[in-house]
Amino acid sequence: xxxxxxxxxxxxxxxxxxxxxxxxxxxxxxxxxxxxxxxxxxxxxxxxxxxxxxxxxxxxxxxxxxxxxxxxxxxxxxxxxxxxxxxxxxxxxxxxxxxxxxxxxxxxxxxxxxxxxxxxxxxxxxxxxxxxxxxxxxxxxxxxxxxxxxxxxxxxxxxxxxxxxxxxxxxxxxxxxxxxxxxxxxxxxxxxxxxxxxxxxxxxxxxxxxxxxxxxxxxxxxxxxxxxxxxxxxxxxxxxxxxxxxxxxxxxxxxx
Amino acid sequence: xxxxxxxxxxxxxxxxxxxxxxxxxxxxxxxxxxxxxxxxxxxxxxxxxxxxxxxxxxxxxxxxxxxxxxxxxxxxxxxxxxxxxxxxxxxxxxxxxxxxxxxxxxxxxxxxxxxxxxxxxxxxxxxxxxxxxxxxxxxxxxxxxxxxxxxxxxxxxxxxxxxxxxxxxxxxxxxxxxxxxxxxxxxxxxxxxxxxxxxxxxxxxxxxxxxxxxxxxxxxxxxxxxxxxxxxxxxxxxxxxxxxxxxxxxxxxxxxxxxxxx
Numbered sequence: 321x322x323x324x325x326x327x328x329x330x331x332x333x334x335x336x337x338x339x340x341x342x343x344x345x346x347x348x349x350x351x352x353x354x355x356x357x358x359x360x361x362x363x364x365x366x367x368x369x370x371x372x373x374x375x376x377x378x379x380x381x382x383x384x385x386x387x388x389x390x391x392x393x394x395x396x397x398x399x400x401x402x403x404x405x406x407x408x409x410x411x412x413x414x415x416x417x418x419x420x421x422x423x424x425x426x427x428x429x430x431x432x433x434x435x436x437x438x439x440x441x442x443x444x445x446x447x448x449x450x451x452x453x454x455x456x457x458x459x460x461x462x463x464x465x466x467x468x469x470x471x472x473x474x475x476x477x478x479x480x481x482x483x484x485x486x487x488x489x490x491x492x493x494x495x496x497x498x499x500x501x502x503x504x505x506x507x508x509x510x511x512x513x514x515x516x517x518x519x520x521x522x523x524x525x526x527x528x529x530x531x532x533x534x535x536x537x538x539x540x541x542x543x544x545x546x547x548x549x550x551x552x553x554x555x556x557x558x559x560x561x562x563x564x565x566x567x568x569x570x571x572x573x574x575x576x
Numbered sequence: 577x578x579x580x581x582x583x584x585x586x587x588x589x590x591x592x593x594x595x596x597x598x599x600x601x602x603x604x605x606x607x608x609x610x611x612x613x614x615x616x617x618x619x620x621x622x623x624x625x626x627x628x629x630x631x632x633x634x635x636x637x638x639x640x641x642x643x644x645x646x647x648x649x650x651x652x653x654x655x656x657x658x659x660x661x662x663x664x665x666x667x668x669x670x671x672x673x674x675x676x677x678x679x680x681x682x683x684x685x686x687x688x689x690x691x692x693x694x695x696x697x698x699x700x701x702x703x704x705x706x707x708x709x710x711x712x713x714x715x716x717x718x719x720x721x722x723x724x725x726x727x728x729x730x731x732x733x734x735x736x737x738x739x740x741x742x743x744x745x746x747x748x749x750x751x752x753x754x755x756x757x758x759x760x761x762x763x764x765x766x767x768x769x770x771x772x773x774x775x776x777x778x779x780x781x782x783x784x785x786x787x788x789x790x791x792x793x794x795x796x797x798x799x800x801x802x803x804x805x806x807x808x809x810x811x812x813x814x815x816x817x818x819x820x821x822x823x824x825x826x827x828x829x830x831x832x833x834x835x836x837x838x
Contacts, residue, residue, distance in 0.1 A: 342746045354753045359622070361763040366627030484603050491606035494614030504625035 326413060327421050334425030338391070344429050347390055352383030352433035353440050359503055360445050373448060376441035377533060378503030381526045383433020384468055385496055391426025392472035393489030395419070396479045406574050415564050416557045419476055427469035434461065434529075456539065457532035463542050464525030467549035471521045474552040477559040480567050502526050521548045580676045587672065588680025595657045596650075608688070612642040612696045613703070619762050620704050629764070635706040636789050637761040639696030641781060643689035643724040644731075644755055650685040651731025652748040655822070656738025664739070665835050668826055678819055682728045689724040708792040715797040716788060722804055723784025726811025730780045732818035739825045740834075755781055780814065783807040 338344045356379035363371050396419075399405035408418050441447030451457045475492075482488060497503065499513060500522035506514060517523045528541035567573040616638045623634040655678070658664040667677070697716075700706035708716060734751060738744030756762065758772055759781035765773050776782045787803035797804070829835040 342743055346746060346749055350750060351753055354757050358757055358762055359626075361767055362622060362626040362628040365629070365764065365767050366623075368626055371626075484600070487603040487606045491610040491614075494611060494618045498614060498618050498621065504622050508621050508625060 323413070323417055326417060330418070330421035331425055331428075334422055335428060338425055338429040344387060344391070348383055348387045348430050348432040349436045351386060352379050352437050355379045355382055356437040356440055357444075360441065360447075372441060372445055373533060374530065375503060376437045376447050377434070377529055378526065380434030380437040381464075381500075381502045381522060381529065382497050383437065384427055384430035384465060385500075385502070385522055386493055387430030387433065388423070388427040388468045388472040389475070389489050389492055389496070391429070392423050392476040393479055393486055395422040395426070395476055397486055400574055403574065409564060409568070409573060414557075414560075416473070416477075416560045419556075419560065420473055420553075423473035423476055424466070424469035426472055427465045430468070431461070431465050451533050452535040453532045453538060456542070457529065460525070460528035460532045460538050460542050460545075463546050463549075464521070464529060467521035467525055467545040467552070470549040470552040470556070474556040474559070477556045477563055480560065480563040481572070496520060496522060499523070500526060519548070521545050521552070524548065580673050583672045583676035584680040585683065587677060588683045591654065591677075591681050592684035594663075595654055595661065608645060608692050609695055612638075612645070612692060613699050615642060616696060616699050616704065623762065628762070631704055632706055632708075632792055633764075633789065634762060635697075635700035635704050636792050637785050639693055639700050640720060640723055640785050640788050641756065641759065641761045642696045643693040643720065644727045644752055644781065646685055646689035646692050647724055647727035648731045648734065648748055648752050648755075650688060651682060651728050652735045652738055652744060654681040654685055655732065655735025656744045659739060659836060662836060668830070668835065674823060674826070675819060678732070678822055679815070682725075682732060685731065686724055686728045689728065690721060693720050693724060706792075709794055712791050712794065715791045715795075715800075718797060719784055719787045719791055719800070719804060719807075722807050722811070723781060723788070726780035726784065726807050726814070729811040729813075729815035729818060733814050733821065736818045736821040736825060739822065740829065755779065758782070760785055778810070780807065780810055783810065 356376055359375035359379050360372055363375050396405060399408060409415055411418065438447070438449060442449055479488070498509070499506070499517045500520050501509075501517060502522060506517045506523070509517070524541040524545040528538045528545055530536070531538035531541060616635060619638050620631055620634040623629050624631070658667055697706070697720075730751070731748075734744065734748050737747060741747065758768075758776040759779060760776060761781070765776055765782065765786070768776070783803040783806040787800040787807065790800050790803075791797070
């Protein structure tokens with residue numbers, strides 16, 4: 321109960337913090353709108369106007385990932401810069417419980433991207449917002465957001481050791497967009513890359529959301545996204561114990 | 577005159593080394609080389625799927641555009657970070673020629689932008705099957721140099737704004753993303769609404785990318801000289817505006833005693 325309350329309070333705190341951050345406004349609203357506009361024009365130019373909702377959903381998912389990635393990468397780095405990382409590590413709750421709300425808050429904030437791109441597409445490009453399976457859509461979105469947040473937690477756990485997490489964040493934005501097939505199918509990628517796609521929650525998340533919105537079977541991908549989220553959480557808990565100990569033993573925790 | 581060039585070259589290099597002393601291979605490689613690889617792959621595959629253009633359209637557009645990573649972010653930091661590092665006061669108290677101080681900072685940034693762009697073209701050749709005619713490479717190099725210089729001038733303007741503005745990184749990031757949209761990097765300019773085309777034609781990159789595409793398709797430098805001169809003119813206009821803004825904000829900051837206010 322105490323743990324749940326702690327996670328909830330910290331989640332609310334982080335959500336409020338991110339809500340007034342210009343950086344998150346850029347990553348979660350402006351950047352997805354810009355990428356959605358590029359995608360809309362590209363699909364129109366290529367004579368595929370029927371796929372505009374496909375593009376809007378993909379661009380929204382791209383925004384959720386960007387927010388999660390930069391938020392998770394930045395979460396530890398910001399604590400380092402502010403000198404509060406040691407205090408958080410030294411506090412009584414397990415570090416995974418401290419980090420979990422941060423990671424979840426980044427992906428929840430990222431969900432603004434999905435709303436932004438859908439509204440933008442509707443208002444400026446006349447993208448229809450008819451959902452094939454509204455109930456499944458209402459389930460797919462939170463499950464995907466949660467799974468991405470847990471993926472962010474797994475990333476953040478490795479960032480405990482890596483002092484230049486921000487640089488790694490800069491690198492990982494496009495590869496996950498590509499490998500997850502967020503805006504084009506992974507069948508365009510070489511076969512060897514497909515297993516990588518399968519272990520990424522955004523792959524299943526976007527499939528679930530698309531199937532729920534455009535038609536298809538969303539429940540299988542929803543299940544896979546949820547399962548991957550659980551696996552990420554378990555791995556993050558293990559890694560965090562190991563990495564946190566190593567960072568403390570090497571006295572590298574607060575090095576910037 | 578010797579003093580001017582000494583401040584321009586040596587001062588520019590020293591400033592770069594001082595302001596970017598945090599750059600290490602494990603920061604530089606993922607950010608400046610890793611990200612462009614995937615940007616090229618992303619847009620080329622998206623172009624392939626959407627049918628919006630052939631492979632070379634996206635390779636050239638993005639390989640030229642990635643120079644903006646250095647030109648926009650690097651140049652913004654090369655000017656605005658003096659305030660954040662607390663060195664703006666001593667810098668402006670020195671009698672050094674301001675034009676030399678200002679423009680000298682652009683040289684290392686420009687060199688870095690060219691390197692990143694060349695790397696982008698290399699990735700296009702190795703990973704994406706981009707094959708420009710061999711005789712086009714010198715002309716392509718000239719176009720990329722002019723475009724990167726023009727982008728650096730734009731970065732100077734953003735950096736000058738950063739002398740006073742608090743959240744200049746927000747502006748730099750937004751500018752970078754908007755250039756992806758407005759400059760015809762991934763969308764042919766003519767498919768955009770008129771007002772977007774006007775915006776696109778008034779900022780760096782657009783003419784350079786158009787020139788680079790035509791050169792890659794076999795045109796000579798003479799054939800695209802109009803575009804290259806337009807790109808150069810836009811760059812010169814931004815550099816002049818940036819310098820004037822820099823001087824204005826310097827004077828205002830002194831007058832209001834807010835030089836180092838963060």
